[in-house]
Amino acid sequence: MQQSDATPPSTSEEILDSSTLKQLLDLDDGELGLIQEMCQLFIEDMPPRILAMEAALKAGQGEEMADVAHAVKGAASTMGAPGVRNVALALETLGRTGKGAEPADILLARMKVEYERAQGALQAFIIAKGGRV
Secondary structure, eight states, X not given: OOOOXXXXXXXXXXXXXXXXXXXXXXXXXXXXXXXXXXXXXXXHHHHHHHHHHHHHHHTTOHHHHHHHHHHHHHHHHHHTOXXXXXXXXXXXXXXXXXXXXXXXXXXXHHHHHHHHHHHHHHHHHHHHTTOOO
């Protein structure tokens, strides 16, 4: 499958915020233990949160969706995953105000894609640094 010129291949640097990753490494004196543990928590915690946002949307509970999106936004910021963070912010805003540039179902679909991209990039980052996932 050939990729079009309009969608260049993504790299870990585009998906992850390198300054956030550096800060996480610096907190652990350059070791990988902290970032590996945080990555594992992020990977385990995100799918249930995405399901919770979908359930809240289906139940018409915008405020509940916004609350979960707020938590996702914080986790994504901590892990240096700006794509996930930006979609979570849009979902939070939509859930709280009812206003947004895109409908919630489209944003949730984007959330899944951004999460998968971030998960893969985080794992690749750890492996590239000599760690295990």
